[in-house]
Amino acid sequence: MAQWTSFPHPGEYAFDAASTAKNWARLHRGDSEPLPTDPALLEAWALFHSGEFQKANDAGLHIGPAGLTVANKAASIYATYLEPHEKARLDLFLEVATRAHAQAQDDPHNANAWYWHAYALGRYSQAISVAKALAQGLGGKVKDSLEKTIRLQPHHAGAHIALGAFHAEVIDKVGPLIGSMTYGVRKDVGLKLLQDALHLNPDSAIAMIEYANALLMLDGQQRIAEATGLYEQAAAAEPADATERLDADMARAELLN
Template sequence: MRRILLAFGLALGLTALAQAEIGNLLEGGRYVEAYQLGQRLASAESLALAAKAASFYAMYQAKEGERAEWFQKAEAAASEAIKKDPDYPEGYFERARALGRLSQYKGILQALAEGVAPRIRSDLEKTLRLKPDHAGAMVALALWHFELVQKGWFVAATQGADGSKVEPLMRRAIELEPNVIIHRVEYAKVLAAWGKKEEARKQLEVALSLPAKTAADRYDQERARQELAKLR
């Protein structure tokens, strides 16, 4: 029995170390390696990290012609994470992220035709039921409402999108995670689109003042610089 317990403890320790390594690869911008390692480990946690890595590769590093493929890989990995653990919120969040970014890449109208919008909302709402203080899901849900409202009242009405929910969700996410750069960049996008340019500028300036701890942070700050230049 003691040997079994020791072996089990060793296996858990090695798994924890491997998952920490996925985190290190993500932070360093080595997204393909992070994806591959997450796939090999095949736990709910590692598969969700693999999905995150695939989405980040598609968002930040992939060539134009391969972005859709990597978002699809992210969706598949997240779906596998959900199968492994239906109560793990990150699985639903990462699937929503993958589908949402793929929709932005393809075009919102095409995504609507494919019936993707309700799936994204369902995954985000599931994330928030499992983890009510999930700031990333709040930002993503705010963007879901925003993108659909931007397509006009008919699209918004048929999908149940509500523009009045956008800013409260964004503000709550920033209240929970004030130092997360991407939250502020996404909020600035909304503010600029709605003609609140001075408020958008402030959010972008804060985003640029925050410490960039990861490769994704640095990519997001570059985006913030580009958006700020458009406002000047």
């Protein structure tokens, strides 16, 4: 495996197993992942929260089935924010989607197996263009996996964010009528999902960012002040770990554009 690009703020989020366990509720407010009892798995999560994404991925895969969620999350976050090469990004998303789908088949009550399947496939879809992904039938798979995630874990903020963004992006690409009739998406449902995500995880920079994006896609310039305010809140958010720092960095970069 090629060397992954390093987290750009090394040492700022130095977690070990003990601090990861102590802060677990805050760190996993977005994905409702249960606290592991396996010390090796807890160490893998500590690597993830510290921004050691490649090491977390490798450690999770080495553990086996119980480590798949941390591996999938590490690879997905890395591909989303840090992988500079498009082909490598797409390959990682497809690898995670394939791995998570198999995990979900083996363990259908595992909410995060369905979630990381949807997340990776959704990011892949964005990269190749939402229109092309819809034509390939990927949209239905993303929506189905996210809805399964929420049925299994109603407090999964990440799934609410992703599903809300899905509704907004499909409407943005094909319009509300075709979106509703063909893909089952609606503006009010999408915005409600994103509002619920912020209720579930009020400190989430990524929830603020995706809500802002949805407002602009669905309502355009009339919501630009509200969207800008959400970006400013996201940029000012206090990150709890490396991933949240990447979210806040993204918001700051967007405000400069």
